[in-house]
Amino acid sequence: MIGVIYGGVSLEHDVSVGSAKDIIQALEAKGFYLRKDGEWEVDGEVVSNVVPLLKECKKVIPMIHGSFGENGVLQGFLEMNGIAYVGCKVSSSALCMDKDLTKRVLESHGVKTTPFTTVFSLEEARRMEISLPCVIKAASLGSSFGVYKVEKDPMIYFEKAFALCEKVLVEEVVEGRELWVSALEDGDQLILSDPCEIVPRGEVFTYENKYLEEDGATYHVPARDVDQVLLKEICTKVFQVLGCRGMARIDLFLTTEGNVLVNEVNTIPGFRKKSLFPKALIAKGYSYKEILSCLLEGSLCVGL
Numbered sequence: 549m550i551g552v553i554y555g556g557v558s559l560e561h562d563v564s565v566g567s568a569k570d571i572i573q574a575l576e577a578k579g580f581y582l583r584k585d586g587e588w589e590v591d592g593e594v595v596s597n598v599v600p601l602l603k604e605c606k607k608v609i610p611m612i613h614g615s616f617g618e619n620g621v622l623q624g625f626l627e628m629n630g631i632a633y634v635g636c637k638v639s640s641s642a643l644c645m646d647k648d649l650t651k652r653v654l655e656s657h658g659v660k661t662t663p664f665t666t667v668f669s670l671e672e673a674r675r676m677e678i679s680l681p682c683v684i685k686a687a688s689l690g691s692s693f694g695v696y697k698v699e700k701d702p703m704i705y706f707e708k709a710f711a712l713c714e715k716v717l718v719e720e721v722v723e724g725r726e727l728w729v730s731a732l733e734d735g736d737q738l739i740l741s742d743p744c745e746i747v748p749r750g751e752v753f754t755y756e757n758k759y760l761e762e763d764g765a766t767y768h769v770p771a772r773d774v775d776q777v778l779l780k781e782i783c784t785k786v787f788q789v790l791g792c793r794g795m796a797r798i799d800l801f802l803t804t805e806g807n808v809l810v811n812e813v814n815t816i817p818g819f820r821k822k823s824l825f826p827k828a829l830i831a832k833g834y835s836y837k838e839i840l841s842c843l844l845e846g847s848l849c850v851g852l
Contacts (some may be wrong), residue, residue: 550844551605555624557584558614559693559712567819568611573597574837578605581602582612593782599629605744607844610817614690618816619645632848636815644813648687649775650790654810659782661810662801663720666852673706673716681721686713691812697721724803727771729783730817730828731796734842738787740772741828743779743800769831774802782808794843797825 552575554568555561557815561584572579580598581589588598595601602608609620610633620642626633636644643649649659666687667673677758678698684705686694695714711715731740745768770776783798790796790813797817801809818826821836829839 549605550575551580551602551608552577552611553580553582553602553608553617554611555582555584556612556614556617557582557586558612558616558689560612560614560617560690562820562851564611564613564617567613567823570821570836571609571611571819571840575840577609580608585651602626602631603629606632607848609840609843610635611816613816614645614693615688618814626797632847634843634846636792636796639745640793641815642793643674644790644796645690646688646715646813647685647717647812650739650813651810654786654789657785657787659810660807662722665689665718666797667706667718668714670703670706670710673703673710676718678702678718679720683719684709685717685719686710687717688713720761722809723803723804724801724805725771725774726811727774727779727800727802728824728828729798729800730777730825731783731787731792731798732829732834732839732842733794733846735845738784739829739832740783741782741832741840742776743774744769744824744831745771745774746824755850767827769827779808782810786810786813794846795825840843 552568552571554564556564568579570638580602583589588595590601608631610617612622616622618641620638620686623638648666651664653660658818681697681699684696684698684702689712696707697746698705726746727743732739743764747766750766786798787796792815797814799811817826826836826839
């Protein structure tokens with residue numbers, strides 16, 4: 549039996565539910581739903597101890613996006629209880645969820661990222677001289693939560709971001725194209741999709757663009773007129789340097805000057821059939837179910 553853990557207490561709860569719905573249907577898997585109030589629900593019933601039920605599963609797919617799911621906490625819980633799971637381990641999950649640390653590690657290995665400054669408090673933000681326009685971004689959220697393009701009054705957006713996260717990034721506005729590459733381990737091979745392009749309807753690819761609006765963005769799958777070899781070399785290095793395993797979605801910018809900048813790395817990307825991660829791999833020839841099979845047949849972490 550395959551288990552899928554989904555829901556969670558983060559802002560990305562609804563995204564997780566959508567991802568899990570398609571996975572459970574494709575695999576005829578068993579769902580383990582973590583409600584917003586922190587209670588576990590299995591087969592429509594609240595359970596006080598989910599661990600024995602999870603241990604009945606041959607393998608578990610963690611599909612909780614954001615806090616407590618994608619940041620290593622859930623992976624640690626599974627390892628401590630000896631439950632086999634797919635995807636990135638504790639260390640790489642925690643590292644990739646923190647955009648500040650992700651950038652610092654990548655930069656130390658020669659991978660260029662979006663220029664940024666890390667801010668640790670509102671008091672520090674008030675003392676800063678901010679060059680506008682800029683992007684103010686909560687450091688440890690996904691699905692475009694807590695991301696603001698700022699033209700004026702930056703403190704308003706610092707307050708919003710710090711209400712969501714204890715650490716905030718200030719990034720330069722990048723002029724160029726927004727790309728992504730889906731990375732999937734297929735046996736002992738790392739498969740990279742062709743680079744794909746997002747053209748958001750607005751200036752920032754928002755949560756609403758991604759999940760609520762039918763015409764929130766245009767997607768070029770694959771992207772046109774890009775150096776696929778260079779982009780795939782960079783993404784391979786990103787996957788290896790950050791210690792990723794199983795899968796990741798790597799988001800990048802291609803600047804008007806032709807420079808490639810890594811924006812962020814998602815270790816549990818959206819997994820609806822129409823989501824960016826499977827969309828790029830399906831265009832490469834994989835079916836949705838084959839993508840899941842690669843994950844399930846790949847290396848597992850069992851823990852204690």
